[in-house]
Amino acid sequence: MEYNFSGIEKKWQKRWAESKIFSAKNNSSGLPKYYVLDMFPYPSGSGLHVGHPLGYIASDIFARYKRHEGFNVLHPMGYDAFGLPAEQYAIETGQHPAITTEKNIKRYREQLDKIGFSFDWDRQVKTSDPAFYRWTQWIFIQLFHSWYNKELDKAEPIQTLIEAFERGGSNAAKAATTAEYAFSAEEWQSFDAGKKREVLLDYRLAYRAATVVNWCPGLGTVLANDEVVNGVSERGGFPVVQKKMLQWSLRITAYAERLLEGLERIEWTDSLKEIQRNWIGKSQGAEVAFQVEGSEHAVEVFTTRPDTIFGATFMVLAPEHPLVELITTEDQKEEVEAYQTLTKARSERERMAEAKSVTGAFTGAFAVNPVTNTRIPIWIGDYVLAGYGTGAIMAVPAGDQRDWDFANHFKLEIIPVIEGQDISEGADSRKTGKMINSGFLNGHTVEEALSLVIEKIESLEIGKRKINYKLRDAVFSRQRYWGEPFPVYYRDDIPFTIDEDKLPLMLPEVDEYKPTEDGDPPLGRATQWNWDREAGKIVENGSGAPIELSTMPGWAGSSWYFLRYMMEDQKEIRDKELVSKEAVEYWKEVDLYIGGAEHATGHLLYFRFWTKFLYDLGFIPVDEPAKKLINQGMIQAEDGQKMSKRYGNVVNPDDVIERYGADSLRLHEMFLGPIEMHKPWNTKGIEGVSKFLRKLWRLFHDQQGNSLLSDEKPSKEELKSLHKCIQKVTDDMHRHSFNTSVSHFMIAVNELTDLKCHKREILESLTILVSCHAPHISEELWERLGHEESISAAPWPAFNEEYLKDDSIRYPVSFNGKTRFQIELDAALSKTEVEEKVLAAEEAQKYLEGKQPRKVIVVPGRIVNIVV
């Protein structure tokens, strides 16, 4: 009887589902826990292609391995169910996104089930489920009622800030803010309730402020920075423009330093950490004030190279800088305003495209370099960004290429400040050498100059040491329908949150999924809101309702979902808290997280941010969500193109399973190459793994399907094959090298086939090794070996060094009666051959006299290597 994968796979999938064998228990006393998580999918209408399950297969292999190792494994799955495609489809067809989403989820589930994953489906989450998103809304409420205490470096309830203000005014707390305030305790007390709320809004971790945002007219919504790629929207590719709008934002910038620091403590790939570091963009330097000549104003600048301040020959302000209109002289006014109009008219894309051209205008004003006391002109130019640093720079054309270009174009002075600096063709940004043309810094190295000049600046009280970050606060509102409604209403335009016990604030029904005629988001069309049935007085219908009409972005639910899986499926408890203390104390954090690297600056950053926030408030015991992260690569089509419905090159896993079986699919996806790598799908290669499974099958059965199993004692050779495999595969598992483990199975099966080995003892262990990759066939063989319990509970086989001993012999050789070293020889060599090798080794030793080699490896024929 040949290996009938289709019958076997159906049989075991059914049994696993019925027995709920993979459901994890929270009260498993004594067992160590292990949490393996996949980035949950957005259920799109096109279903899964063979690229999607790659990461799921890897995580499933590891989850199964950990079970064999005796861990209580949590391996859940769910759906990131809010999102644009379902809403776009709704706009076109009028079908409710919830219906589209449900349909897609059903299809996803069918496809996933066929692959034989060991997910604990009882814990499934759906971000669009009110039972789930009530807690997303709840976290938002906590963010709203919190501020960031820079002194203690953590978030705190807003009440402690209010107490500080009452005690000592704005100076009593060092807080992360949107705007700087200066008020005394008395002044605070004198503010009315509205004013107080207004001030507090600038301190909250979830705040509403008029900020310059990425507005995408094509999608009719704002987008976060990571959702904009090359000036167009990541989804849909619509143009994005900069617009000042009143929007909800999350104060992620308060966590910039901790988001950097945390990277040191987690095992994520270096490249991913690097991406996050760059995105956070920390730079150290100084902030210095330059007095404007004949004016009470001063221009504040941020610089990373205060040591080059003697080379600062002019200043440049961003065209939007508020000082521009205050300092521009009469005769330059026209030119400056013309330039401002010009830059305003240019879109983000145009600005990017024209990045290389130099433009600017002179304000007519001069500033005084506070260290050199020289008079330097103040310009405006759009290469200086209003949003970074102070929106103004001191230009050092000798050391900065953009400043050099500007100086060169407008014929401004360029002074070298470091010995040997070559400024003839461009700037020279070297950071080594001795200072020149730099007054009291002359003769000092750059390094010395840096600390000397900062000391000087601080003693003159014209500036201070300063750290800047590129990271921006995360815009949190979307003018869309299919997302979590904000638990927020307004009184006199001041936001209030809905009582926690009124959650969830259900997403209301609307007649259409488009914005209202007044330009309000789709929720403006809602005539029924459920949240306030009893009170009922704040709810109003239609546009103009004093309730927040935006919804949350797609990344809201995914920023905390890993916690929700920790709860066992007990409805009452689930509705009582986000995650129970006991559950989170037991599971703590994700041990292994698998997903794409494309989420580096989006999900993976917000995920860490929310975790740190919940940690600060004492809701969870860890401040990093995932200890280890593996980024799976993409599987492309055979021509190396991206697999997509649009190109018609999609390979559907269902078809592969139909033809070769799920175990073959799983093995093949792993065998294609290292998990992190992008690789093209190769249909022919699957024959190899499929052949391997048939060979494995034939170690157990003859052609008629009769069992070949024997209870004979295994031979030395058979044991060696097995234990070599155990050793290699165990090592592969630890290294997450799931492709090489497939090779190691194949080698073992080939060797055992050659040896005609049908011995129970050998095959039993081998089956366990294979079971992580190919669970269905392994369960079937396991049953045929006479076991009643599932193979997933079988302990991982241990290898015995004894069986692995090489046939080579180690030969000690002494030289001059002193130095001892070993040569390794093949045992098959004849006595005279061995003597020859020893002689050769001794000669090698002589040759290397004085270098003290420890080991000489000799192979038949010649000396190959000498280890020194």
Place this chain on the structure above:
RNA sequence: GCCCGGGUGGUGGAACUGGUAGACACGCAGGACUUAAAAUCCUGUGGCUAUUGCAGCCGUGCGGGUUCGAUCCCCGCCCCGGGUACCA
């Protein structure tokens, strides 16, 4: 431009980070079984030379270097992938 990765047979990829490069698989060629096909099995397969000789030489993007020994370490180039982009 800057910052990370990475270049190994016809192909996907191995090589325990300094110790016999090319495991394993695909593909290809030849053979066995078969009326034939499928399936299965065997042999060969980096290049060049020699295959009546066991062998020899060259080979991990290119050019140098360190080392007894380099795919691995160092220096200088070239190419590919990813991130980022007037971030002062």
